[in-house]
Amino acid sequence: MDRLNIIAQQFATSRLITNVRAFGSGNINDTFLVTVDAAEPHFVLQRINTHVFQQPALVMQNMRIFTQHVCDKLQHEVNLARRWAVPTVLLTIDDRDHWVEPDGTYWRAISFIDGSASLDIIQDLAHGREVGYALGRFHHLISDLDPAQLADTLEGFHITPQYLEYYQRVLPTYTGAIDPEVDYCLKFIQERQEWARVLEDAKSDGKLPLRPIHGDPKVNNVMICTTTQQAIGIIDLDTVKPGLVHYDIGDCLRSGCNPLGEETTAWEQVQFDTQMCRAMLEGYLSQASGFLTSDDYEYLFDAIRLIAFELGLRFFTDYLAGNVYFKVKYPNHNLDRALVQFKLTESIEAQETAIRSIIEDLR
Numbered sequence: 001m002d003r004l005n006i007i008a009q010q011f012a013t014s015r016l017i018t019n020v021r022a023f024g025s026g027n028i029n030d031t032f033l034v035t036v037d038a039a040e041p042h043f044v045l046q047r048i049n050t051h052v053f054q055q056p057a058l059v060m061q062n063m064r065i066f067t068q069h070v071c072d073k074l075q076h077e078v079n080l081a082r083r084w085a086v087p088t089v090l091l092t093i094d095d096r097d098h099w100v101e102p103d104g105t106y107w108r109a110i111s112f113i114d115g116s117a118s119l120d121i122i123q124d125l126a127h128g129r130e131v132g133y134a135l136g137r138f139h140h141l142i143s144d145l146d147p148a149q150l151a152d153t154l155e156g157f158h159i160t161p162q163y164l165e166y167y168q169r170v171l172p173t174y175t176g177a178i179d180p181e182v183d184y185c186l187k188f189i190q191e192r193q194e195w196a197r198v199l200e201d202a203k204s205d206g207k208l209p210l211r212p213i214h215g216d217p218k219v220n221n222v223m224i225c226t227t228t229q230q231a232i233g234i235i236d237l238d239t240v241k242p243g244l245v246h247y248d249i250g251d252c253l254r255s256g257c258n259p260l261g262e263e264t265t266a267w268e269q270v271q272f273d274t275q276m277c278r279a280m281l282e283g284y285l286s287q288a289s290g291f292l293t294s295d296d297y298e299y300l301f302d303a304i305r306l307i308a309f310e311l312g313l314r315f316f317t318d319y320l321a322g323n324v325y326f327k328v329k330y331p332n333h334n335l336d337r338a339l340v341q342f343k344l345t346e347s348i349e350a351q352e353t354a355i356r357s358i359i360e361d362l363r
């Protein structure tokens with residue numbers, strides 16, 4: 001039996017493992033789908049990237065608090081018209097929520113939401129509405145969870161000014177060529193430095209409150225029922241922690257309204273799809289309008305623009321730093337990813353009036 005099977009076996013109790021294979025397209029953790037014999041449900045096995053999540057025990061603690069809260073709430077819900085599934089943490093034979101290998105790597109297992117699948121790229125407006133719905137449902141379910149109960153598992157996550165500071169520290173260490181693409185990125189960031197504080201300023205001014213958030217609600221983290229095509233859950237709970245719902249809304253839209261997807265190499269053709277933006281926001285607000293304040297609405301456009309910009313900045317900085325954070329398949333991968341996000345940001349900026357009027361229409 002190879003090592004992966006031995007690790008998977010820790011979480012499988014007496015079930016017989018039939019297969020362990022690489023799964024999904026995450027940029028941080030290593031993910032595997034474990035299939036077990038006969039009618040038993042499959043599960044997901046993950047090696048946590050402890051360079052990124054330096055306190056994995058806190059990640060697991062947040063997950064437990066989150067799951068408990070949501071499961072309690074779902075039990076008391078009267079409207080059970082739609083299925084909503086929460087991924088649960090599997091325990092090892094000796095009741096631990098993780099397994100540490102002799103080489104120090106940190107592993108955990110999570111249930112797979114049966115009868116569901118996720119897609120890397122948005123398919124159509126109906127899919128967009130479902131992805132938006134899922135984020136709204138998720139926010140609604142945790143809107144009464146006190147964010148102080150959740151640990152900060154990734155300090156500085158989505159704090160754009162901190163990414164800018166890191167960028168300023170990395171920039172002088174870059175010894176590669178300043179070709180036209182790199183030059184475009186340098187100027188792009190330079191021109192947006194001041195504005196990039198917009199959400200953090202609003203937070204400091206008391207306009208936007210800390211709430212529990214998902215942190216990474218991109219399209220492929222929303223599970224779609226394979227029979228009804230409805231969204232039935234959100235996975236990847238590592239970054240559930242206190243934050244601004246704006247980070248989530250911005251992240252969800254920058255992911256869903258880019259029909260070419262974030263991994264395209266055709267970055268010059270990247271456009272922000274405003275029709276999709278309307279569909280996604282409609283889906284989101286059908287669940288979230290009850291807890292959003294008028295200040296929340298005021299910052300929605302900035303959120304959409306900022307999180308695309310921020311992800312471009314994060315990818316570009318990692319390219320300059322030598323690809324130390326995001327996994328890459330080739331040396332310029334993070335540069336290509338940054339160009340996609342910056343082109344998307346440009347398209348958002350060019351369509352500001354249209355996007356703002358969609359937000360006005362829906363509020």
Ligand code: GN1
Binds near residue numbers: 025026216218251
């Ligand atoms: C990372 O690993 P993954 O794919 O779930 C990143 C997100 C980015 C995303 C871009 C902890 O998520 O913030 O939006 O890549 N997660 C972390 O695809 O940095």
Ligand code: MG
Binds near residue numbers: 026216236238
């Ligand atoms: Mg993630």
